[in-house]
Amino acid sequence: xxxxxxxxxxxxxxxxxxxxxxxxxxxxxxxxxxxxxxxxxxxxxxxxxxxxxxxxxxxxxxxxxxxxxxxxxxxxxxxxxxxxxxxxxxxxxxxxxxxxxxxxxxxxxxxxxxxxxxxxxxxxxxxxxxxxxxxxxxxxxxxxxxxxxxxxxxxxxxxxxxxxxxxxxxxxxxxxxxxxxxxxxxxxxxxxxxxxxxxxxxxxxxxxxxxxxxxxxxxxxxxxxxxxxxxxxxxxxxxxxxxxxxxxxxxxxxxxxxxxxxxxxxxxxxxxxxxxxxxxxxxxxxxxxxxxxxxxxxxxxxxxxxxxxxxxxxxxxxxxxxxxxxxxxxxxxxxxx
Amino acid sequence: xxxxxxxxxxxxxxxxxxxxxxxxxxxxxxxxxxxxxxxxxxxxxxxxxxxxxxxxxxxxxxxxxxxxxxxxxxxxxxxxxxxxxxxxxxxxxxxxxxxxxxxxxxxxxxxxxxxxxxxxxxxxxxxxxxxxxxxxxxxxxxxxxxxxxxxxxxxxxxxxxxxxxxxxxxxxxxxxxxxxxxxxxxxxxxxxxxxxxxxxxxxxxxxxxxxxxxxxxxxxxxxxxxxxxxxxxxxxxxxxxxxxxxxxxxxxxxxxxxx
Ligand SMILES: Cc1cc2nc3c(=O)[nH]c(=O)nc-3n(C[C@H](O)[C@H](O)[C@H](O)COP(=O)(O)OP(=O)(O)OC[C@H]3O[C@@H](n4cnc5c(N)ncnc54)[C@H](O)[C@@H]3O)c2cc1C
Ligand SMILES: Cc1cc2nc3c(=O)[nH]c(=O)nc-3n(C[C@H](O)[C@H](O)[C@H](O)COP(=O)(O)OP(=O)(O)OC[C@H]3O[C@@H](n4cnc5c(N)ncnc54)[C@H](O)[C@@H]3O)c2cc1C
Numbered sequence: 052x053x054x055x056x057x058x059x060x061x062x063x064x065x066x067x068x069x070x071x072x073x074x075x076x077x078x079x080x081x082x083x084x085x086x087x088x089x090x091x092x093x094x095x096x097x098x099x100x101x102x103x104x105x106x107x108x109x110x111x112x113x114x115x116x117x118x119x120x121x122x123x124x125x126x127x128x129x130x131x132x133x134x135x136x137x138x139x140x141x142x143x144x145x146x147x148x149x150x151x152x153x154x155x156x157x158x159x160x161x162x163x164x165x166x167x168x169x170x171x172x173x174x175x176x177x178x179x180x181x182x183x184x185x186x187x188x189x190x191x192x193x194x195x196x197x198x199x200x201x202x203x204x205x206x207x208x209x210x211x212x213x214x215x216x217x218x219x220x221x222x223x224x225x226x227x228x229x230x231x232x233x234x235x236x237x238x239x240x241x242x243x244x245x246x247x248x249x250x251x252x253x254x255x256x257x258x259x260x261x262x263x264x265x266x267x268x269x270x271x272x273x274x275x276x277x278x279x280x281x282x283x284x285x286x287x288x289x290x291x292x293x294x295x296x297x298x299x300x301x302x303x304x305x306x307x308x309x310x311x312x313x314x315x316x317x318x319x320x321x322x323x324x325x326x327x328x329x330x331x332x333x334x335x336x337x338x339x340x341x342x343x344x345x346x347x348x349x350x351x352x353x354x355x356x357x358x359x360x361x362x363x364x365x366x367x368x369x370x371x372x373x374x375x376x377x378x379x380x381x382x383x384x385x386x387x388x
Numbered sequence: 389x390x391x392x393x394x395x396x397x398x399x400x401x402x403x404x405x406x407x408x409x410x411x412x413x414x415x416x417x418x419x420x421x422x423x424x425x426x427x428x429x430x431x432x433x434x435x436x437x438x439x440x441x442x443x444x445x446x447x448x449x450x451x452x453x454x455x456x457x458x459x460x461x462x463x464x465x466x467x468x469x470x471x472x473x474x475x476x477x478x479x480x481x482x483x484x485x486x487x488x489x490x491x492x493x494x495x496x497x498x499x500x501x502x503x504x505x506x507x508x509x510x511x512x513x514x515x516x517x518x519x520x521x522x523x524x525x526x527x528x529x530x531x532x533x534x535x536x537x538x539x540x541x542x543x544x545x546x547x548x549x550x551x552x553x554x555x556x557x558x559x560x561x562x563x564x565x566x567x568x569x570x571x572x573x574x575x576x577x578x579x580x581x582x583x584x585x586x587x588x589x590x591x592x593x594x595x596x597x598x599x600x601x602x603x604x605x606x607x608x609x610x611x612x613x614x615x616x617x618x619x620x621x622x623x624x625x626x627x628x629x630x631x632x633x634x635x636x637x638x639x640x641x642x643x644x645x646x647x
Contacts, residue, residue: 256558363639367636
């Protein structure tokens with residue numbers, strides 16, 4: 052089954068929001084979507100769903116979208132896959148976007164996987180490069196097998212061409228020049244889902260502020276080698292004015308909040324300095340830190356793969372090395388202060 | 389529902405990540421060199437299915453789509469305690485992306501009259517995480533992804549999942565039938581019992597279904613996959629200095645150059 056691909060146009064970006072707060076990855080994709088739309092000569096359209104979120108649709112216009120589609124209804128707060136999916140299906144059927152970009156957060160992946168099926172869309176996961184070819188076909192590239200290879204995935208005969216991108220892969224940039232009347236570019240769409248037709252109910256939601264480590268210039272990351280004591284990591288990060296990050300192993304132990312996880316299923320960071328302490332260097336972790344300028348490794352095992360992926364390393368116990376390092380940083384700061 | 393739930397657990401056979409190599413001449417993956425194993429996140433799915441069966445009664449059926457040798461992952465699931473297994477195998481499935489893969493699994497789950505389908509978070513080979521929501525979408529069922537723990541409410545026909553979401557968690561009550569993707573590491577998978585393992589390896593035979601058994605022979609395979617792998621490039625590895633220093637003072641000097 053293929054479709055009349057000529058009938059599909061425009062680049063859509065799904066603006067993920069919770070409680071009126073936009074997930075930063077959505078702005079990252081809006082900036083990338085702007086580049087793609089400029090190349091294909093199409094409109095960049097922000098898709099905003101929620102309850103009382105017209106201000107976010109306007110914010111998307113101020114950030115470079117040519118237009119915003121707003122589905123505003125209590126059924127869309129908080130996020131649930133089935134009402135979001137049903138609304139998206141109806142919009143795609145009616146409006147026929149050519150490209151749809153979605154953040155690779157838990158919410159975005161939950162949504163993308165659901166909506167690609169009824170649309171019979173091609174959906175490429177975890178892209179790290181997005182481009183369009185001469186015919187306007189989306190070229191979605193993703194690392195495979197631990198970053199040893201890049202697969203470029205195309206979707207020649209189906210529409211829309213969908214892709215998810217993990218947080219931190221692209222740069223959000225700054226909002227463009229203020230738009231005089233952003234509300235004029237916002238279109239409120241018909242809501243096609245009714246609460247009684249939904250298949251699920253959110254009975255409890257416990258969320259706090261979500262830190263964003265993706266823009267940090269210095270990241271100090273700890274792994275299983277911390278053995279429950281993250282204080283040396285936190286103190287060095289504090290001294291260097293950086294952010295604390297962690298491996299999935301450390302997050303799973305509950306030592307660090309999930310928003311600080313770096314790697315394939317976490318964030319991508321590209322700081323000037325990345326300190327990896329008590330981290331073995333599994334491929335899934337390296338994927339999130341490989342774009343760092345300088346990587347420093349501290350590990351007791353001289354054969355740990357992290358040393359192959361670091362610029363400077365020291366074989367030693369992080370509980371001794373990091374406090375010494377922190378003291379040196381502090382001492383220097385006192386001299387210059 | 390006095391006789392419990394029909395629980396289906398999806399298990400995928402993947403190459404052992406450590407043993408996949410890239411052919412330097414063609415840039416393609418030498419998957420054939422690598423021993424095939426059960427996708428490790430699916431161990432959490434199997435464990436969760438067994439726990440659910442213990443709580444509400446019923447049966448656990450493992451399903452996999454793959455070549456005949458994928459029977460091995462059904463044996464692993466049966467060895468751990470699953471009641472039976474179904475192998476979806478057919479040349480017609482070859483080259484399927486997530487759209488047809490989730491269609492085949494969805495049809496099989498419907499055929500098995502599933503109340504709950506449990507998957508892993510994502511595979512370790514192509515790691516899209518798109519198959520579980522895809523199964524739910526094909527069948528119009530509810531879905532719970534990134535699940536840390538499950539709380540069945542059989543009297544209400546509802547499964548409550550605690551989901552890991554950005555900045556915290558949420559508890560979502562989903563109507564049956566429901567597709568669940570367990571978070572990798574959400575539980576401690578039990579080891580196979582000795583007798584069960586022997587049974588799985590010597591007596592157990594999976595049920596085999598082809599694409600036409602499921603009535604989807606015209607909707608699967610490479611030709612019916614929206615995504616096409618357009619090219620595979622060997623990524624240039626990041627160049628690192630790989631200097632190992634002897635003292636913290638030396639390390640500090642290198643850090644000072646950066647910040
Ligand atoms: C589907 C999937 C997705 C995944 N996604 C991610 C992801 O996004 N991010 C991620 O990080 N992982 C991810 N993982 C997990 C990944 O495979 C590794 O298991 C994980 O990165 C290991 O974390 P670690 O390095 O902290 O622990 P370990 O591998 O256990 O390494 C600990 C290291 O600490 C060293 N050490 C011990 N004590 C000390 C000490 N006192 N001082 C100094 N060093 C010490 C040890 O020598 C060892 O090298 C994923 C896995 C799967 C299957
Ligand atoms: C390099 C490369 C990149 C690819 N990228 C994409 C892409 O971006 N988009 C795309 O649509 N396809 C892609 N594919 C195709 C993809 O490999 C298949 O669709 C794959 O069989 C299913 O996807 P997955 O492994 O990512 O499953 P996931 O969605 O990651 O798996 C989640 C869970 O679903 C269950 N499951 C998945 N597959 C099976 C199965 N065969 N049998 C039983 N249970 C299963 C398991 O419980 C598993 O834990 C890619 C293939 C390659 C080689």
